[in-house]
Amino acid sequence: MNLLLLNIIILIYLLFTLYLGYRGWKSTKDSEGYLVAGRKTHPYIMAMSYGATFISTSAIVGFGGTAGLFGMGLLWLTFLNIFVGIFLAFVVYGKRTRKMGHNLNAMTFPELLGKRFDSKFVQYFSGIVIFLGMPLYASVVLIGAARFMETTLAIDFDVALLIYSVIIAAYVVWGGLRGVMYTDAMQGTIMFVGMAFLLLVTYAHLGGITSAHQALTGMTHLVPAKLAAQGHMGWTSMPIMGSSWWWTLVSTIVMGVGIGVLAMPQLVVRFMTVKSNRELNRGVLIGGVFILMMTGVAFVVGALSNVYFYQTQGNISINIAKGNADSIIPVYINAAMPEWFVYLFMLTLLAAAMSTSSSQFHAQGSAIGRDIYETLTQKKGGGSILITRIGILVAVLIAVTLGYILPENIIARGTAIFFGLCAAAFLPMYTCALYWRGATRFGAIAGMITGTLVTVFWYMFIHKAEAAPLGICKMLFGRDVLIAQMPWPVVDPIVVALPLAFLVTVAASLVTKKLNYRHLEDCFRGLR
Amino acid sequence: MLGIDDPWIWGVYVLCILSALLCVIYGIINWNRGGELEALEIKEEAW
Numbered sequence: 001m002n003l004l005l006l007n008i009i010i011l012i013y014l015l016f017t018l019y020l021g022y023r024g025w026k027s028t029k030d031s032e033g034y035l036v037a038g039r040k041t042h043p044y045i046m047a048m049s050y051g052a053t054f055i056s057t058s059a060i061v062g063f064g065g066t067a068g069l070f071g072m073g074l075l076w077l078t079f080l081n082i083f084v085g086i087f088l089a090f091v092v093y094g095k096r097t098r099k100m101g102h103n104l105n106a107m108t109f110p111e112l113l114g115k116r117f118d119s120k121f122v123q124y125f126s127g128i129v130i131f132l133g134m135p136l137y138a139s140v141v142l143i144g145a146a147r148f149m150e151t152t153l154a155i156d157f158d159v160a161l162l163i164y165s166v167i168i169a170a171y172v173v174w175g176g177l178r179g180v181m182y183t184d185a186m187q188g189t190i191m192f193v194g195m196a197f198l199l200l201v202t203y204a205h206l207g208g209i210t211s212a213h214q215a216l217t218g219m220t221h222l223v224p225a226k227l228a229a230q231g232h233m234g235w236t237s238m239p240i241m242g243s244s245w246w247w248t249l250v251s252t253i254v255m256g257v258g259i260g261v262l263a264m265p266q267l268v269v270r271f272m273t274v275k276s277n278r279e280l281n282r283g284v285l286i287g288g289v290f291i292l293m294m295t296g297v298a299f300v301v302g303a304l305s306n307v308y309f310y311q312t313q314g315n316i317s318i319n320i321a322k323g324n325a326d327s328i329i330p331v332y333i334n335a336a337m338p339e340w341f342v343y344l345f346m347l348t349l350l351a352a353a354m355s356t357s358s359s360q361f362h363a364q365g366s367a368i369g370r371d372i373y374e375t376l377t378q379k380k381g382g383g384s385i386l387i388t389r390i391g392i393l394v395a396v397l398i399a400v401t402l403g404y405i406l407p408e409n410i411i412a413r414g415t416a417i418f419f420g421l422c423a424a425a426f427l428p429m430y431t432c433a434l435y436w437r438g439a440t441r442f443g444a445i446a447g448m449i450t451g452t453l454v455t456v457f458w459y460m461f462i463h464k465a466e467a468a469p470l471g472i473c474k475m476l477f478g479r480d481v482l483i484a485q486m487p488w489p490v491v492d493p494i495v496v497a498l499p500l501a502f503l504v505t506v507a508a509s510l511v512t513k514k515l516n517y518r519h520l521e522d523c524f525r526g527l528r
Numbered sequence: 529m530l531g532i533d534d535p536w537i538w539g540v541y542v543l544c545i546l547s548a549l550l551c552v553i554y555g556i557i558n559w560n561r562g563g564e565l566e567a568l569e570i571k572e573e574a575w
Contacts, residue, residue, distance in 0.1 A: 071537075072532070072537050072541070073536075073537065073540075075537070075541055076540050078540075078544045079540055079543050079547055082544060082547040082548055082551065083547045083550075086551055087547065087550060087551055087554070091554070209530060209531070210530055210531040211531065212531070213530055213531030213532050214531035215531075216531075217531060217532060217533055233534075236531075236532045237533070237534040237536075237537060238536040238537065278558075278559075281555060281559065282555055282559060283555075284558075285551055285552050285554070285555020285556065285559075286555070287551065288547070288548045288550070288551020289548055289551065289552060292544060292545070292547075292548035296544050296548075
């Protein structure tokens, strides 16, 4: 590999990224520009920014590697990513979010919820959940980028993490959401080209679509005995229904991420950056195709990497990657692809990571500046933007610190944890906010707290993958989990916390005082 | 179908393509719709 050439390509890309960040800074005059890009974003920029923020190295490296382990069952997540994450998100949630956000002059997701329910508590509690929960997700995205830089550029993981973070911090702090969205659109375009090539080259390598799938179907006997005992039936079959492997795939990976996307603060705010529904209608077309080419390709290629490695090295992907699913995609790219493509894919991954990281840091910064500081101190204007910028820097520091200490195999799980937490804490309140005038302040608060606490409790005491390493249950009760009987230790919190939070939101709203009629008229102006 | 025996897998493979197609068709049909709301909203606001 020509490291000099690769470094020159990356330097040109980074300079262009910084230039777009500078363009964002130049055209940002006030907090509306900094937080919601002035509400006049072009549909291509909005849709690509939404997609590029949605898809990170977590999706490509983390979940792609997970598909190398679990197989094509992960395509159920791709289906949810497109149908729920794009179609329902834009058509059912996006249009009303845009209008209500405009009616209430809301500039962040917590602010939209807080103003809708006329509650400062809702706003700053949501801000706290985001600021405390998002660093895990942000750090696993950083790890994904740094791992690939480490294996491809042959530079130290710690150095890669540091360089990457400094560049993102620079353009997010100064460019605001406009800078973030301009760079997202450019990065999304690179990602689309890279993933399209990856799919074509992989299928070409393996003799076409049908023969590649047939080869993978014929490898069922190679499933490790340990995985087969947990329900793994091969890479082109769903696991045995009800087995621990099935519960992990369906409840944590597919449902946790597939539904959680509807309540991701950094994605919801995108709906408030456009001036009319026309931009959202056009965004559906761009977003649907983009997501198919992202997660659809990553999961198919991840699963098919088993065929490539078996044909060339006589072993399956997880063994080639030395047991670390996060390494499957980087190892496959370096082994199977032509050198020029490794350069392009390096850029694709860097773009995927940067577009997601920048939005995560912007969301965390605005949670601190707009949703916590401004709500609690009642101070507005320049001070709030300064606090937002400091919040962004703090978020970067936390993510980098976590990036150094988190264990291997964490990328997909860390993503699923944050998506699940957002779904349980925000989705019931958000859905009721947009569609039900009868939802009350108390109902919203009760549902949000229920969703948050049940999720946290479940991770600490029930869900074995987190409860055992955390050790809190062991310390208090002398065992890894409270309920050892299957399937509970492998049932994701979202299966329990989300329905419970919905029930509590509705039940509490039915028995508590309705919001002021005129306030509701303000919220729902122009909405039927 | 498509070299895959399990209908849950080839089914979702096709479903992914169909859902992306749904997004494309929706986008084309509504390509120019929704913009008129903007003018209406400005009038409404002048509430």
